[in-house]
Amino acid sequence: MTTFDTNPAIASKGWNIGLWLAQVILAAMFIMAGTTKLMSGSAELVAMGMGWAENAPFLLIKFIGIAEVAGALGLILPAATRIMPDLTRLAAAGLCVVMVLAAGVHIFRGEFEVVPVNAVLFALAALVVWGRARKAPIAPRV
Template identity: 50%
Template sequence: MNATSVRAPPSVPASRALHIALWVAQVLVAFAFFMAGTAKLTQPIDELAKTMSWITPSSGPLVRFIGLSEVAGALGLLLPSITRILPVLTGLAGVGCTTIMVLAAGVHLSRGEYSGLTAPIVLGGLSAFIAWGRLKKAPIPPRA
């Protein structure tokens, strides 16, 4: 084979199954992030500390920031795709949610809380899948 006969494979459009899987992931991850973020934004820090061992009374502003980031991520996973206004933001929200989960896993690892790794690994993996799917494999076209 010479260099002129080697060609890239033709671009294959994303399958319907991939779009459905991405939408299911987007809804599930958005729901989880919205619920967790809302709790961190609305519940008293002392109440949160009873169920989340990493929270201390002095970590109030950080907890609120994490909650706000989670709610923003949840909205970013759905609204741009639903409205088709700047749908690339959905993929970027997936990157942001993945980052949040990597940091959460790091906190649990540093504290020796290995049982607390399940949610960050699952949600982080789904968020990475959304980021890959919506940025590379199956982007949603913007509104015309």
């Protein structure tokens, strides 16, 4: 057995670092995706390879962009400030829902090559939900 296996403080520190890494990666991905949807029109999104945007209502595209940006901010800000850190888990859970819905749209449209990206992002977000609940929760500021 290593020290990592027997010392809960070290194990928790390792989980905390890993979860922060997952949160930062997810936040970066969703900030980029969300701001792209917020700043671009349907035709621009289609030209970027987002074929689903061709027939999607304008407000739906903007709503998805807002949800992705809000989720990204929710992954970082509550945990970093320790103000209502449970919101980090909720933000990650919300992004899980977004990824399930996105995968459904891509499968429906026959865009199977995009689904693995949705699956990886879902898995990272689910890891954050589980990890912040069980392995390395963040205590609220007192």
